Amino acid sequence: xxxxxxxxxxxxxxxxxxxxxxxxxxxxxxxxxxxxxxxxxxxxxxxxxxxxxxxxxxxxxxxxxxxxxxxxxxxxxxxxxxxxxxxxxxxxxxxxxxxxxxxxxxxxxxxxxxxxxxxxxxxxxxxxxxxxxxxxxxxxxxxxxxxxxxxxxxxxxxxxxxxxxxxxxxxxxxxxxxxxxxxxxxxxxxxxxxxxxxxxxxxxxxxxxxxxxxxxxxx
Amino acid sequence: xxxxxxxxxxxxxxxxxxxxxxxxxxxxxxxxxxxxxxxxxxxxxxxxxxxxxxxxxxxxxxxxxxxxxxxxxxxxxxxxxxxxxxxxxxxxxxxxxxxxxxxxxxxxxxxxxxxxxxxxxxxxxxxxxxxxxxxxxxxxxxxxxxxxxxxxxxxxxxxxxxxxxxxxxxxxxxxxxxxxxxxxxxxxxxxxxxxxxxxxxxxxxxxxxxxxxxxxxxxxxxxxxxxxxxxxxxxxxxxxxxxxxxxxxxxxxxxxxxxxxxxxxxxxxxxxxxxxxxxxxxxxxxxxxxxxxxxxxxxxxxxxxxxxxxxxxxxxxxxxxxxxxxxxxxxxxxxxxxxxxxxxxxxxxxxxxxxxxxxxxxxxxxxxxxxxxxxxxxxxxxxxxxxxxxxxxxxxxxxxxxxxxxxxxxxxxxxxxxxxxxxxxxxxxxxxxxxxxxxxxxxxxxxxxxxxxxxxxxxxxxxxxxxxxxxxxxxxxxxxxxxxxxxxx
Numbered sequence: 001x002x003x004x005x006x007x008x009x010x011x012x013x014x015x016x017x018x019x020x021x022x023x024x025x026x027x028x029x030x031x032x033x034x035x036x037x038x039x040x041x042x043x044x045x046x047x048x049x050x051x052x053x054x055x056x057x058x059x060x061x062x063x064x065x066x067x068x069x070x071x072x073x074x075x076x077x078x079x080x081x082x083x084x085x086x087x088x089x090x091x092x093x094x095x096x097x098x099x100x101x102x103x104x105x106x107x108x109x110x111x112x113x114x115x116x117x118x119x120x121x122x123x124x125x126x127x128x129x130x131x132x133x134x135x136x137x138x139x140x141x142x143x144x145x146x147x148x149x150x151x152x153x154x155x156x157x158x159x160x161x162x163x164x165x166x167x168x169x170x171x172x173x174x175x176x177x178x179x180x181x182x183x184x185x186x187x188x189x190x191x192x193x194x195x196x197x198x199x200x201x202x203x204x205x206x207x208x209x210x211x212x213x214x215x216x217x218x219x
Numbered sequence: 220x221x222x223x224x225x226x227x228x229x230x231x232x233x234x235x236x237x238x239x240x241x242x243x244x245x246x247x248x249x250x251x252x253x254x255x256x257x258x259x260x261x262x263x264x265x266x267x268x269x270x271x272x273x274x275x276x277x278x279x280x281x282x283x284x285x286x287x288x289x290x291x292x293x294x295x296x297x298x299x300x301x302x303x304x305x306x307x308x309x310x311x312x313x314x315x316x317x318x319x320x321x322x323x324x325x326x327x328x329x330x331x332x333x334x335x336x337x338x339x340x341x342x343x344x345x346x347x348x349x350x351x352x353x354x355x356x357x358x359x360x361x362x363x364x365x366x367x368x369x370x371x372x373x374x375x376x377x378x379x380x381x382x383x384x385x386x387x388x389x390x391x392x393x394x395x396x397x398x399x400x401x402x403x404x405x406x407x408x409x410x411x412x413x414x415x416x417x418x419x420x421x422x423x424x425x426x427x428x429x430x431x432x433x434x435x436x437x438x439x440x441x442x443x444x445x446x447x448x449x450x451x452x453x454x455x456x457x458x459x460x461x462x463x464x465x466x467x468x469x470x471x472x473x474x475x476x477x478x479x480x481x482x483x484x485x486x487x488x489x490x491x492x493x494x495x496x497x498x499x500x501x502x503x504x505x506x507x508x509x510x511x512x513x514x515x516x517x518x519x520x521x522x523x524x525x526x527x528x529x530x531x532x533x534x535x536x537x538x539x540x541x542x543x544x545x546x547x548x549x550x551x552x553x554x555x556x557x558x559x560x561x562x563x564x565x566x567x568x569x570x571x572x573x574x575x576x577x578x579x580x581x582x583x584x585x586x587x588x589x590x591x592x593x594x595x596x597x598x599x600x601x602x603x604x605x606x607x608x609x610x611x612x613x614x615x616x617x618x619x620x621x622x623x624x625x626x627x628x629x630x631x632x633x634x635x636x637x638x639x640x641x642x643x644x645x646x647x648x649x650x651x652x653x654x655x656x657x658x659x660x661x662x663x664x665x666x667x668x669x670x671x672x673x674x675x676x677x678x679x680x681x682x683x684x685x686x687x688x689x690x691x692x693x694x695x696x697x698x699x700x701x702x703x704x705x706x707x708x
Contacts, residue, residue: 010233015631029631037466043700045236048629051706056706060224
């Protein structure tokens with residue numbers, strides 16, 4: 001349905017969609033109204049048909065993750081087979097954390113919450129610390145907290161937390177920088193807290209991978 | 220690359236989408252499903268109508284009134300189906316005014332607008348009188364001398380309207396919240412009392428009350444008398460801007476209101492028929508069913524609770540109907556069909572205060588004329604019932620007629636919806652004619668005079684509007700999607 005609206009362009013009517021997709025009209029109307037309800041489609045201001053809503057961009061993120069450069073995929077594969085823990089590639093996009101490549105063997109513990117509430121996970125706090133450095137707003141964290149996190153990060157070069165996101169689990173996040181300063185994402189390892197007793201060793205290995213991945217990421 | 224991904228990568232132009240909604244001045248996306256529901260159900264005044272309507276309808280349908288009520292519910296379901304073809308696709312604040320104008324053009328739109336204003340306005344005035352009436356009746360049980368105070372009805376009605384104004388000034392969230400509480404209490408009370416009534420009646424007389432199907436003319440006439448009890452269910456369509464998810468909540472609320480109030484009326488009609496039959500009376504002979512039923516139960520407290528419930532129901536109804544009038548006027552002002560000052564919003568609460576004060580003042584005048592001329596509150600209410608019902612029925616008729624045209628206009632034609640719309644319009648036409656001829660022949664010259672005055676006012680308003688028609692574009696002010704909701708916006 002969304003494909004067809006994209007093909008027809010803004011103003012595609014439900015009747016046109018129904019005939020092009022060979023669906024009964026009533027079914028088309030119901031589907032279209034569902035998509036409008038969810039925000040994937042939007043009615044034109046004069047009510048003559050529909051156009052794509054902003055929410056389809058979220059669908060695009062699913063598409064992006066299947067188009068990682070081979071060298072990046074290889075780095076992630078090596079890390080994952082060595083660490084045998086949840087190794088995830090995350091992207092920082094316009095002040096938001098989004099998953100770029102989730103570990104297929106150890107799925108992220110709570111992806112929606114990770115994306116929604118950055119102040120709880122190491123990956124999210126990394127983003128917030130950088131924003132604090134740039135003087136931007138840090139949602140979910142007070143300025144004092146953000147300062148504290150920033151200091152830890154500057155001291156260690158990575159961020160870790162234990163039990164703050166999910167009880168019994170911890171996470172270590174290492175930045176991926178494009179050029180000298182711009183933090184475009186991070187590599188994060190999520191594992192039971194008992195396995196994260198020496199995060200600095202882990203972070204060293206992750207740093208190496210991050211530096212090798214950075215040039216190949218087209219973010 | 221698929222067309223979809225291509226569109227995401229380089230989005231098509233979205234220039235037609237404005238950055239803000241035209242009705243965005245109102246407190247956008249602030250009222251949830253309960254509040255939206257409160258608006259529609261309160262506008263119907265379910266408890267008050269549940270008590271008073273069955274006896275009225277029984278004048279035509281006799282002991283089988285419950286069948287006539289069922290027919291009326293069926294007709295309102297058809298109207299709701301037509302209204303929801305609009306509310307599923309358009310989030311608006313102008314109710315049937317915007318919908319008809321969008322589909323049939325400015326002139327029918329303005330007629331529908333003026334008619335729905337008369338409908339909401341008359342019901343608002345009627346409920347103010349009704350609330351005052353029930354309050355005074357309640358008070359007089361404890362202090363009979365209240366009844367002797369001259370102009371007390373006027374004072375109570377005006378105080379009630381001032382209170383309504385204050386509640387509206389507190390903002391739409393507060394006013395819908397209050398309405399929800401008031402109506403819930405009122406409906407719960409009525410249901411409880413009706414249940415009690417049926418139980419008591421079944422003790423007094425084990426013979427089942429017969430409810431025979433009336434003949435066709437009795438059925439039709441009874442149904443037509445029952446329809447006015449259900450009008451107002453569409454008033455949630457004035458909360459398009461303020462509802463959190465209008466395209467979802469408003470159609471749902473409209474349907475639930477018809478079903479819930481219809482169910483309540485069927486229960487109350489059956490209950491009252493049984494109640495009266497158990498003491499050998501017929502429903503149609505009662506002039507004050509609430510008191511008569513209290514008498515049947517033998518417990519004075521029943522009468523007290525009923526009066527309280529009716530007073531609450533009418534009060535909530537007044538709030539809801541003034542809310543609706545105000546928003547239709549606001550929309551008309553935005554479209555150019557009313558002076559722009561009416562669309563002035565209060566700075567913090569974002570409600571149309573100028574419109575609210577104007578409407579309340581008009582209602583006060585409308586109530587004062589009969590009250591000061593010697594009519595009782597009940598008599599005033601009866602005078603207002605005629606313009607109220609007429610206004611709604613004409614507006615519904617126009618809406619049903621507008622539905623097929625609207626569906627074609629948005630590129631979603633449907634044979635089923637068109638058939639429903641045509642049938643609804645035809646039934647409403649018959650109902651309207653039947654209602655008017657029936658009422659005018661029975662009620663005599665005061666009712667005719669009221670109707671003529673109201674129609675005269677309506678025509679005057681329409682004339683004024685058509686003079687500004689160069690600068691007005693009815694049906695354009697509604698909650699259109701904004702640029703930030705669109706891909707690439």
